[in-house]
Amino acid sequence: MADLSINFAGIKSPNPFWLASAPPSNSGRQVHRAFEAGWGGAVWKTIGAPVLNVSNRYGAWHYGGQKMLAINNVELISDRPLEVNLREIKEVKRAWPDRAVIVSAMVESKPETWHDIIRQIQDTGADGIELNYGCPHGMSERGMGSAVGQVPEYCEQITGWVMEVAKIPVIVKLTPNISDIVMPARAAAAAGASAISLINTINSIIGIDLNTLEITPNIGGKGGHGGYAGPAVKPIALNMLAALGRDSVVSGSKLPISGMGGITTWGDAAEFLLLGASSLQVCTAVMHYGFRIVEDLCDGLSNWMDEKGFPKISEVVAKSLPRVSDFNNFDLSFRAVARIDQQKCVRCNLCYVACNDTAHQCIDLVAKDGSLVPPHSYDLRSNGKEHAIGTRASVRVREEDCVGCRLCYNVCPVEGCIEMLEEAPLQPSVTWKEISDSQRDVTEDWEKMQRYRDKMGIHIH
């Protein structure tokens, strides 16, 4: 059985799953129950400056009968008195010595204020500190949270203040509300942080109530941007995680990265590990289903690691990172075409309409006698299930015209029905970078491009 334990910048935990700093880790009682359920660690809901909260606080995006594909919130950092939080942190850590207790902090941007809070946290016996440079609402208006994370210089300066007094590992949490995630990460590294975590929530307006025309969530007739999180943000988080891994300065700093942003299943977790995260934080999925989900996060990840032959987490970390590249380096001669398994196909025709209306018009409807037929070609006087099913055309890809766009594969509702088959290349392997380095004019002039295509035998359908 795979060893799920981690040592993240010196913070040890029995598994890589930590509650992210958020409502689930708001109190000692909650964190206590989370640890009972099996969570490896918890990043305490941010403590620091005094605040007042509002209601309603959470909006959610539901789609296709599935609840909460994303959530957004305007809740602030902990509104419980600082002393209460500090006392409970101490109690929890004492009760759970093997679990990671990390405390998220955010105070006004003054060196002495930061020094005070860091010392107070360290006095609790906590294992680490996370600097909340990401909160996009409420705190940013007061010069904290993402107001810091969006300016690399502030990020570096404040992290520097923290490091002056820090005796335990310090994790800098980044906001995704920035053009280039690499910049604040470099700043954190330059200031001597112990680790990085990402992503915090994304600026968002979740929706509008079409009956009242009010913003969701409605706060006394008003509403505004809130932090967006949940399954829908995972691809954005994965991209930012990979961006840090691919940056020579950030990766050169060897800072471990705690990944978060939409982790809901063990599969999501594995993807974050594969792109370089070495601890994982979860919030929305817990807010949806409760602490119990950690069981399958661990169980599923462990089973997958056993199946793949990964004995421990560190062997999974960043395994797929070298595969992340960019368009310049993709092999232009690589060729895939769609093939439909006629046995599995249920004849929903979703691939047909997607290809025909919006892609490359290379899927045909084929009647029982082999002839091509247009859609809606049945006799209006025919009806009944036998006739409808018995005369229904099948879908067939004209492989010679298929550009391998993979849209049909994505819309097909049947598992394993459409396969993207790798075909032998028709041209020698070449990348865009190689072409632009050696024949720049081809990349700048349509006529020369056409001559290049003719020479290489590239036909665009």
Next chain:
Amino acid sequence: MAETSQGILRAAALSELLPPLTAHEAAVESARCLMCYDAPCTHACPTHIDIPKFIKKIASRNLRGSARTIFESNLLGATCARVCPVQELCEGACVLGAEHKPIAIGRLQRYAMDFAYDEGWMPFSPPRSTGKKVAVVGAGPAGLSCAGELAKRGHHVTLFEKRDMGGGLSTYGIIGLREPVEVALAEVAMLAKLGIRIEAGKELGTNLALAELQKDFHAVFLGVGLGVTTTLGIPGEEYILDGLEYIEQSKLNLHTLIVGKNVVVIGAGNTAIDCATIAKRLRADLVTMVYRRSEKEMTAYAHEYEFIKREGVRFSFLTQPVAVRVDHGKVTALKCVGMSLGSLDASGRPAPQPLPGSEFELPADQIVKATGQEKPSLASVLKLRTAKGFIETSDQFETSLTGVYAGGDCIRARGAASTVMAVQDGKLAARSIHERLVAHG
């Protein structure tokens, strides 16, 4: 007091079987629809409702749009949502049916229709008059559909109905557990809003003459349905109750319906099943359906047969009634003879033949027959050309008399007659009539 609560219990026993979908159930079920392109459910529906379209409008919470989509293809969407044999039609063709559960299309259609009727909303309003007059005879599904489609196009429609109320079998002949009377009557009322004039108590051949209709109207549509329940020709038949009347009484005069303790239902079609259901649900101790052929040949839909078996009704297959046994003026048994199946008969089914010496008696204190209806007797009265006893029509639903059209059960010489087929006939006939009226200026 006891009488009243007994009445409530009896009514509840025959109230609509399936509850309406809740908003949440409708949201989840409509989301599950794949939205097939050129969908097989739409092909399988005799009226070709754009099913993915109306379902996805439920998903997007555009319920008016959903109801409009249904009405555009089928003005009797509320009836069809309840009585259609969806297992043989739309749901039977659903691509999710093979390895999963088909979408509950019928119940979703009912959800959209209930919304429209609850709101009293109808997508069509009578357009400018064309000045053309059409007589529609029979306010059953075919007649209503035809009348509605013609009114939508601005024609003046007068709908003649021999009974007091419109709706035909939907009102009188389908068990309330599948379609309550109110649903059928609401549909009639909704169509009347399109400007259709309804004249009840008018029967062709009695107080209505085809020749006069031909004179007074630019076109005539006959949706006259079928005749009375067939005669068995056995001694004591006068003691046998008529199945359609049995159902009608259960819907309109439930308090007067007396159900036996030991009920025998003759026949194995959908009407027979309705009769057996009524008897069983109104506390008969024993209900037996008698059919002269076997399980395989029965004309009831497979899902209806499954349903009635679960209701606890017994079957006596290969059984031919030969006489009613009456003692002291009361029915005590149905005398029967066992049958065997021989070679195929004219209907393509094996012909049942009596087994010598197999006579037996089925004890019964009530016998109901639902052995199918007579072919439309009007055809010969009106001197219309017939096919196998049914009114013969062209592809345009025109009879042998120019300008006289027909549709529904009265022309259904081939295939299974059903409400939805009648609706489609009425719709297509209306198109033909419209083209004719427009072409003739």
